[in-house]
Amino acid sequence: MPRIIVCLKQAIDVSQLKADANGRLITAGVSRKISDFDKNALEEAVRLKEALDGEVVTVTASVEDAKTTIREALAMGGDKGYFINDEALQNSDTLAISFVLAEAIKKIGQFDLILCGEASIDGFSAQVGPRLAELLNIPVITYGRKICLEGSVLTVERILEDRYETVKASTPAIVTVTKEINEPRIPSLMAIMKASKKEIVTWRLTDLGVSPGKVGEAGSGIRILDVKAPKVERRRVLIEGETPNEIAEKLVKSLIQEGVVGR
Amino acid sequence: MKEYVSVWVYSENNNLMLELISCGRSLSDTLKIELTAVLIGDEAEGKADKLVKYGADKVFMINHPTLKESPDEICLATLTDLIATHKPEILLIGSTKNGKELASRIAARLETGCIQDCSYLTINGEGQLITKRVVYSGNAVVTATFSRSPHIATVPLRTFEKLEPTERKGNIMKLEAKAVKPRLDVVSVSKMEVTDVKVEEARIVICGGRGIDSKEDFKPLKELAQILEGQVSNTRPLAEDRKWFSGWVGLSGKKIKPTVYIGCGISGMIQHVAGMRDSKIVVAINKDPEAAIFEFADYMVVGDLYEIVPAIVKELKKALD
Numbered sequence: 197m198p199r200i201i202v203c204l205k206q207a208i209d210v211s212q213l214k215a216d217a218n219g220r221l222i223t224a225g226v227s228r229k230i231s232d233f234d235k236n237a238l239e240e241a242v243r244l245k246e247a248l249d250g251e252v253v254t255v256t257a258s259v260e261d262a263k264t265t266i267r268e269a270l271a272m273g274g275d276k277g278y279f280i281n282d283e284a285l286q287n288s289d290t291l292a293i294s295f296v297l298a299e300a301i302k303k304i305g306q307f308d309l310i311l312c313g314e315a316s317i318d319g320f321s322a323q324v325g326p327r328l329a330e331l332l333n334i335p336v337i338t339y340g341r342k343i344c345l346e347g348s349v350l351t352v353e354r355i356l357e358d359r360y361e362t363v364k365a366s367t368p369a370i371v372t373v374t375k376e377i378n379e380p381r382i383p384s385l386m387a388i389m390k391a392s393k394k395e396i397v398t399w400r401l402t403d404l405g406v407s408p409g410k411v412g413e414a415g416s417g418i419r420i421l422d423v424k425a426p427k428v429e430r431r432r433v434l435i436e437g438e439t440p441n442e443i444a445e446k447l448v449k450s451l452i453q454e455g456v457v458g459r
Numbered sequence: 460m461k462e463y464v465s466v467w468v469y470s471e472n473n474n475l476m477l478e479l480i481s482c483g484r485s486l487s488d489t490l491k492i493e494l495t496a497v498l499i500g501d502e503a504e505g506k507a508d509k510l511v512k513y514g515a516d517k518v519f520m521i522n523h524p525t526l527k528e529s530p531d532e533i534c535l536a537t538l539t540d541l542i543a544t545h546k547p548e549i550l551l552i553g554s555t556k557n558g559k560e561l562a563s564r565i566a567a568r569l570e571t572g573c574i575q576d577c578s579y580l581t582i583n584g585e586g587q588l589i590t591k592r593v594v595y596s597g598n599a600v601v602t603a604t605f606s607r608s609p610h611i612a613t614v615p616l617r618t619f620e621k622l623e624p625t626e627r628k629g630n631i632m633k634l635e636a637k638a639v640k641p642r643l644d645v646v647s648v649s650k651m652e653v654t655d656v657k658v659e660e661a662r663i664v665i666c667g668g669r670g671i672d673s674k675e676d677f678k679p680l681k682e683l684a685q686i687l688e689g690q691v692s693n694t695r696p697l698a699e700d701r702k703w704f705s706g707w708v709g710l711s712g713k714k715i716k717p718t719v720y721i722g723c724g725i726s727g728m729i730q731h732v733a734g735m736r737d738s739k740i741v742v743a744i745n746k747d748p749e750a751a752i753f754e755f756a757d758y759m760v761v762g763d764l765y766e767i768v769p770a771i772v773k774e775l776k777k778a779l780d
Contacts, residue, residue, distance in 0.1 A: 210596040211729065221599045233711075290563075291572055291607075318595050320710065321575050323563040330567035335642040338560045351646070355705075356556050357659075357713070358651055364644040375711060376699060413606070417572020422602040426593065430741060431757045443760055444770035447742065448778050450758060456663075456719050456740055457687060458779050 198250035198308040198345060198367075200241040203297055203328070204269055206262040207231035207318040215425035230265055233313025235272075237373045239380040241311050242273030244345055251275050253304060257296045259285040263396060271383035271391035278304060282401045284408050289416035290323040296411060297324065298331035299404040309350065310370040314339055325372035335365040338372045463490045463548040463586070468515075469497040469538060470553025473506070474660070477513045477621035479551045479614055482580060484514040484622065486549060489582040497541065499523050499534050499636070511629030514622045518629060523636045535561060536637040539568045547609055549588055551580075554613035562613045573611040574603055576714070578618055578737065588612070596710050597733030616659045617716050651705050658708065663689030664717040666708055666735065669696055670724020670745060670764055674703040679768040680723055686775045689717070694731050709734035723764045727752025744768065 209227045216222055230238070241252045254269045256262050257280040266277040280300050288296070301310065310332075315322035322338075329336030341360075342353035350369050354361040355376070383391070401411065409415060435450070437443035451457040466487040468479035480496055487494040496515040498507055501524040510518050521537055542550065542565065552562040554576050566573035578600075579591035587604050590612055594601050658664055665684045667677055677691060684691045692715070695707040708715055710733035720738035724745060725731060732755055735741070743756035744764045753759045760767055 208595065210598055213595055213598045221595065289572060291566065291570065294567065314711070320594060320596075321573075322559050323566070323573060323575065326560045326563035327567040330564050336560070336564075337643065339556050357706075360649045360651070362646040362648075364646055365642060417566065417570075417605060417607040418574055418603050419606050420601055420603050421589070423594070423599050424602075425598065426600045426736070428754060430755055432753065432759055433757060434759045434761070440762060440766040440770040441774070443762060443767060444774040447758060447760060447771060448774040451719065451740075451742075452778060454740060457775070 198244065198248050199306060200244060200250060200252050201301060201304065201307045201310045202234070202238045202241045202252060202254045202269070202274065203310065203312045203324060204234045204238065204254045204256045204266070205231040205313070205316045205324075206256060206258050206260065206265045207234075207316050210318055219424045219427070221423050221425060228260065228262070228265060230269060231313055231316040231318070233315060233317070233373060233375055235313075235380045236375055236377050237311035237313050238269055238272055238274065239378045240343060240373055241309075242381075243378065244309070244343070245273065248345065250308075253278060255297060255300050255304065256280070257285060257293055257300070259283055259288075266396055267391055268383070270394040270396075271388045272381060273383075273387070274394070276394060277396040279396055279398045280401070280404065281398055282411075284401055284411050287413045287416065287420075288411050289418045290319075290321055290327060291417045292411045292415035294324050294327035294331060295415065296401070296404065296406055298328055299406050300399065301328070301332065303399075303404060308348075308367045309345065310368070312370065312372045314372045314374050322372070325370055329370045332368075332370075334368050334370060336370040336372070337363050337365060340371045340373045341376045343371055343373070343377070463492045464545070465493040465495050465517075465547045466490070466549045466551070467495045467497055467542070467547040468551045469499070470555070470558060471500065472553050472555055472558075472616070474621070475553035475555070475558075475614075475616050476510065478616065478619045479553055480510060480514045481622045482614060482619040483549075483551055486580065486582055486588070487516075490548075490586065492548075493517060495519060495545075495547065497521070497538060499537060507631045509624070511627060511631070512624040514627075516629055518631045519634050520631055521634050521636050531643070532639045532641050533636050535564055535568075536639045539565050540637055541634070542569065542609060550609050550611045552611065552613045554615040559613055562611050566611045569609065571607040571609055571611060572605050573613070574605075575613045577612045577614050580612060580614070593733060593736075596729045597736055598729060615714055658690045658692045658706070659713055659715055661690035661715070661717055663687045663719045663721075664708070664715055664735075664738070665689055665691050665721045665723065666693060666725060667691065667697065667723050668694045668725030668731070670726075671697070674701075676765070679765075679772060682772050683721070683768060683775070686772060686779065687719070689719070694725055694728075707734075722752050722756075723768055725752050726750050727755060
């Protein structure tokens with residue numbers, strides 16, 4: 197009966213982002229969701245739980261309210277959600293957030309496996325999984341696209357740039373998963389109703405014994421100076437012609453003139 | 460001004476290592492400090508001289524015959540130990556998947572910050588390292604600096620051009636790898652069969668999207684790539700949903716920055732654009748004049764790729780003959 201912890205980030209729905217007149221991103225009012233790859237991690241945890249008769253708990257740290265997001269995870273099959281919610285988490289980078297998550301995991305207690313997404317869909321920094329492994333002093337397997345858990349033996353297929361690697365480790369361990377590992381389920385109405393009765397444990401930093409110096413700006417290793425929409429500086433030249441041949445001729449001519457095609 | 464000691468670079472990818480040396484060279488020149496390349500792997504000895512020629516002042520050379528490119532415990536422990544001893548101010552790591560894991564774990568051990576996939580690095584007037592990277596699926600660029608040392612940043616392939624090699628003298632030091640027990644057992648490794656293995660390094664990339672109806676219909680794209688000595692790649696749905704390929708260009712896949720990108724039947728979803736937006740010249744072919752890809756294109760061709768691509772092939776054959 198494995199106990200699996202899934203780290204869930206409440207991410208910004210990036211498809212809804214807009215910039216102001218100065219190019220600064222507006223994140224206020226943009227809806228939040230379970231970060232895409234974390235959803236794959238959750239789905240994988242639930243599948244393992246169903247196959248091996250285990251337990252899945254989720255852990256989320258956020259300065260914002262994330263209860264609705266956690267509730268969705270419980271509808272997908274999580275048994276219990278832990279939510280670290282504290283305004284002191286504002287401006288925390290991955291160094292600080294990983295520390296808080298590690299402290300929460302220590303308090304949650306015994307586990308066999310921790311699953312995370314390969315990266316978050318908004319920050320895409322791919323650090324929390326590996327950092328947690330160091331803080332908890334357990335093995336980590338990143339970019340997993342297939343997981344097999346037999347007793348305390350974990351076998352994972354990793355997807356890298358040009359190859360697949362099959363890797364074995366002993367539990368407890370952390371795996372970060374990629375999108376191809378599964379197709380996350382859409383919870384049924386019944387599951388959604390059941391989830392409303394499941395428990396979400398909310399902790400503040402003091403419940404974890406985390407001092408303010410470990411989070412926020414003081415606990416972070418990087419400082420954000422600016423967030424701006426990237427400038428699109430494309431020429432957008434429309435190549436027109438009566439026939440495909442005419443269009444092709446014009447395009448090839450342009451590319452040759454640019455000096456990027458031919459000698 | 461801070462007391463900088465040195466800039467260090469490390470990558471298990473040989474090309475990326477030379478590009479990191481180029482980036483590190485300009486940072487260390489600005490700060491008037493030394494540039495050290497850390498070489499870990501088998502046959503390290505044969506490679507050290509080259510790193511000096513390409514711009515390193517010093518090379519730490521560590522023979523580690525069992526390193527299989529995984530960010531293994533030995534590599535991690537050796538690097539962390541060296542950093543703790545020599546205290547470089549800046550550490551640049553090649554942004555491969557393993558490189559990103561390695562960077563995160565070193566940062567965790569040293570309780571410092573790490574910025575991944577930097578597209579730009581510079582030293583400002585106050586001697587601070589300033590970085591830029593893309594976030595929010597390509598919808599934003601974050602400018603950030605570090606508040607702890609060492610500063611750890613990862614840099615993807617083809618972000619910097621390697622320098623011209625020159626006959627220069629450097630200090631090559633042979634060191635021992637740390638003896639630690641590996642925690643992972645690599646059971647097997649299989650190469651991907653895809654043709655676009657080297658797509659990140661290609662000068663010209665022809666990319667296919669959902670407008671292509673079958674895997675066989677990639678033939679004209681391949682012909683085009685062949686004439687242009689480029690590579691063919693694709694968007695995520697063709698790999699994920701249709702299972703035609705295993706890799707793709709995009710936010711969660713390969714980030715490319717070729718001289719010419721030609722997108723065929725690609726709608727231009729932000730996740731794909733995040734992987735190709737740094738291309739020098741973008742050509743988009745799509746029959747939908749409203750396709751989002753045109754926002755990111757230098758040359759817009761509104762038309763049927765099944766007609767246009769073969770016509771381009773024909774035209775190129777004529778022009779290049």
